[in-house]
Amino acid sequence: MxxxxxxxxxxxxxxxxxxxxxxxxxxxxxxxxxxxxxLLPAGRRDYDEALHKPRELRAMVVDRIGKGTMDASRIAERLRELALKVESAVDGKKTSSSGVQAARDIAAVVEDLVRMKRCRAYVERVLHVEMLVGDLEDSVASIAMGLAERRFKIGGSGTVRGSGESFVEALSRLRSVEEAVAAISQSRPESGQLVRAVELRLDRAASTIRSATVAEFGLFLESMGWPPPLTIGERDFRDNSQRANPLLEASDSSLSRFKLYFRVLSGLQALQQKRASEQLKKDCLKSGKNTCVPTGLNVDTFLSYKPLWAMEEFVKPFASQATYHFKKWTQKPELVCALAHSMCQEFVDTVDVLLQPIISDAGLTGYNAREEWIRPFLLMVQSFLTSSVFPGLVEDVEERSAISRSATSLWLHTVDEILAFDSKMKSFLVQDAGVVRFTSGVDSVIQHGIVEKTGSGLGVVHVFVEQPHWLDVWAQIECADAWEKLMTVLNTEEAWLVKESNSTIIEKRIPSGVAAVMATMWSVIDRCRSLPQVKLRLAFVQKGVIPIAEKYHEEILWRCDQIRGFAGRATDLDVRKVALCINAARYCENKLQEWSEDYFFLELRLEDTCQKIESEPEFDLHDEDAEVSGLEGTIFDEVVSLYGSFRKDQNTNLVSTIIGNFEKCCKDYASSMASSIAETFDSVDGVSERYPSVKRSGVLGGQSFEEKPRSVSSSFVEALVMLQQVLQVLSDTLQEEDFTELCWSLMMRLDEVFVSTVLPQSRRFTSTGTQQLMIDVAALFQVFQPYSLRPASIFKGLTSAVKETCRTVK
Structure with missing residues (x-):
């Protein structure tokens, strides 16, 4: 009780x-x-009488004011004639002091009459608006009374009766009031208080009409058999031909009724949108586009997406059908997406043909029947995943146990289904060949903004917008999964070899594994492209893509450090492995820089710069230096720098290793050349067949000696052969730019080493020793001749030392 x-x-x-x-x-x-x-008939009679009383009172007031207006007009006319007579008398200098005072009094009376006229006009506008609002409230009251009667009638069945014309009549009267209020706002800006008072009453009336229309619409859909029953078998929901389409099977009267309710709801929303648009235009003129105004309305609030009311009620029954089945499929996201896709696909064409004309006629800007039909199904799946799937998955993933691995697999599978589902749903929009037309001026800006806001809001992937932590987890899972798959490739020897099938000159020296790394990174990037906000895509790339490049850098660095003999006497195979790692680093560096020129990554770079500026309040955007340092570069700058440093370090290590081997090979040669200082010899043991005799004139610019040219010193041949083999391996393996840099560094280091270890400080050789030195130096230059047009210009110290020795020879 x-x-x-x-x-x-x-x-x-x-x-x-x-x-x-x-x-x-x-x-x-x-x-x-x-x-x-x-008692019900008596109550209805009393209600009708109560409705007629305000009309009678309004008619009486209008009649009285009309009579008063006629009297005031006659008085104003008489006073105007009198004023003219007074003015003529003044002009004829026939006035007296009393006449002047009378003229002033009459002028004051005329001013009062003008004010009365304005007041009369204001009252007339108020009465006109009051009459329109009264008629609207009468219609609204009639609708509310009829709905209450049908809903709560004792012994009634609750079915919908009547044609629904009362809703159309109420909507028409609401439009009339809106037009009258708009006219007053434009012609009399000072009537703001009146406008606000009327708008409050309009809001109440529109709210009542909407709630009543929604209730009637829901009852009508239920009586029409909408939506059709859903039977779920093993694959039944994937067969669109099994379910009936009530929209196609409905009678003409039912279909007209359906369109009527849809038109009323769309018209109500169009009126609300128009009023907000008008208010926004006034606010833009007063305070600027992005500034909040006293009304509480700003551009972002207005442009935020608002679902189509009629479509929202039309699709709502599907959610009730699907929720029961969704709860059984928390571990099977493919079934959830398949059911939602099937339910949407069944009626999308019918909805487009049937409802798009109604939406267009209502004057709604930025709304498309297909998109509004698709959006609720996307939100349906998104809501289910947000509430029932991802919270548990996040907890399981963060446990880092055996459950975590299965949760990771389910997470990736769920994301795969989400991306595929979003792609399928958006494909429905491609079939729409409609053209959006825009007006000029402020309206164009508003319309473009609405289309941009609504067009970017489709996709279940928006689940990560509201939960940034889930985005971080997703990025980390993608990175870990991608690297795990890459390691199965990189752990094989084939990943570090060059495939002969590579056709281009640039890629023919690239290990096959690095191509797999870059392809994997690109595939991970593709998975985040559907995220709706740039800051989300930036966060995903920073936490899910860049770490892959960093891990590969660590892998090639570890491989170079693990090569046997790299710190000592390196073999040709070791040199080749290191050179291929340098090529891999060069390839990654070039690819990342190439990607950075794409609009996708330029947008990320801009967002990254904006975030840094926001995090540093003292950053001066007008400072030229600060602006350049903030906008230059790419989001891969740190990774590119890692690979660049790796190449330089490995080039330096290669040069140091080659120099070390050269010094070892030249120990006997340095000793033999040292003996040339103390004694003179006429022959050198052993003749190199690899290096023929070299004329001295070819080495030092035409200087000649009487002695016959000799062959390269046998103790120097090993060092030359080692240099020739290493240079050949590096030339065949390294990219041209890296090889040129390495060869230049090697020659400069050899120049220093040869001068410091072979040549004596006094640089006084015998004539035979000097001749032998010139032949050996010529042979050294000949080793570098295929890679440099003028090696002697790089071996500056050695060339200068030989020339000095020639001048001091006795």
Whole structure:
């Protein structure tokens, strides 16, 4: 009984005291309820009389004001004639002091009459608007009364009756009031208080019309058999031909009724959008486009997406159907997406043909029937994943146990299904060949903004917008999974070899594994492209893509450090492995820089720069240096720098290793050349067949000696052969730019080493020793001749030392 009393109290809370007293007097006991049907006609008669009384009062007021207006007009005309006579008398100098005072009094009276005229016009506008608002409220009250009667009629079935024309009539009157209020706002800006008062009443009326229309629409859809029953078998929901389409099977009267409710709801929303647009245009002119104004409305609030009311009610029954099945498939996201896709696909074409003309006629800007039909199904799946799937998955993933691995697999599978589902749903929009047309001026800016806001809001992937932590988890999972798959490739020796099938000159020296790394990074990047916000895509790339490049850098660095003999006497195979790692680093560096020129990454770079500026309040955007340092570069700058440093370090290590081997090979040669200082010899043991005799004139610019040219020193041949083999391997393996840099560094280091280890400080050789030195130096230059046009110009110290030795020879 207590609950019943509370329910009755809730029902009567909105009734007046007089109505409650009347009902209490009529229903004193439970037996009095039997007389309810007898009292209903009397109540309806009283209600109709109450509705007619305001009309009679308004008619009486209008009649009285009209009569008063006629009298005021006659008085104003007489006074105007009198004023003219007074003015003519003044002009004829026939006036006296009393006449001047009378003229002033008459002028004051005329001013008062003008004010009265303005007041009369204002009252007329108020009465006109009041009459329109009154008619609107009468229609709204009639709609509310009829809905209450059908909903709560004793013994009634609750079915919808009537043609629904009352909704159309109420909508038409609402439009009339809106037009009148708009006219007043434009012609009389000072009438702001009147406009605000009327708008409050309009909001109440529109809210009542909308709620009543939604209720009637829901009852009508239910009576029409919408939506058709959903039977789920093993694959039944994937077969669109099995379900009936009530929209196609409905009678003409039912279909007209359906369109009527849809048109009313769309018209109500169009009026609201128009009023917000007009208010926004006024606010833009006053305070600027992005500034909040006293009305509380700004551009971002206006342009935020608002679902189409009619479509929202039209699709709502599908959510009730699908929720029951979704709860059974928390571990099977493919079934969830398949069911939602099937339900959407069944009716998308029918909805487009049937409802798009209604939306267009209503004047709604930025709304498309296909998109509005698709969006609720996307939100349906998104809501289910947000509430029932991802929270548990996040906990399982962060446990880092055996459960975590299965949760990771389910996470990736769920994301795969989300991306595929979004792609399928958006493909429905491609079939729409509609063209959006825009007007000029401020309206164009508003319309473009609405289309941009609504067009970017499609996709279940928006689940990561509201939960940034889930985005971080997704990026980390993608990175870990991608690297795990890459390691199965990189752990094979084939990943570090060059495939002969590579056709281009640039890639023919690239290990096959690095191509797999870059392809994997690109595939991970593709998975985040559908994220709606740039900052989300930037966060995903920073946490899911860049770490892959960093891990590969660590892998090639570790491989170079693990090569046997790299710190000592390196073999040709070791040199080739290191050179291929340098090529891999060069390839990654070039690819990342190439990617950075794409618009996708330029947008990320801009967002990254903006975030840094926001995090540094002292950053001066107008400072030229600060601006350049903030906008230059790419989001891969740190990784590119890592690979660049790796190449330089490995080039330096290669040069140091080659120099070390050269010094070892030249120990005997340095000793033999040292003996040429103390004694003269006429022959050198051993003749190199690899290096023929070299004329001295070819080495030092035409200087000649009487001695016959000799062959290269046998103790120097090993060092030359080592150099020739290493240079050949590096030339065949390294990219041209890296090889040129390495060869230049090697020659400069050899120049220093040869001068410091072979040549004596006094640089006084015998003539035979000098001749032998010139031949050996020529042979050294000949080793570098294929890679440098003028090796002697790089071996500056050695060339200068030989020339000095020639001048001091005795």
């Amino acid at each position: 207590a609950n019943l009393d509370k329910g009755i109290a809730g029902r009567t809370a909105h009734l007046s005291c007089a109505t409650i007293d009347r009902l209490a007097s009529q229903f004193r006991t439970a037996l009095d309820l039997d007389r309810a049907t007898e």
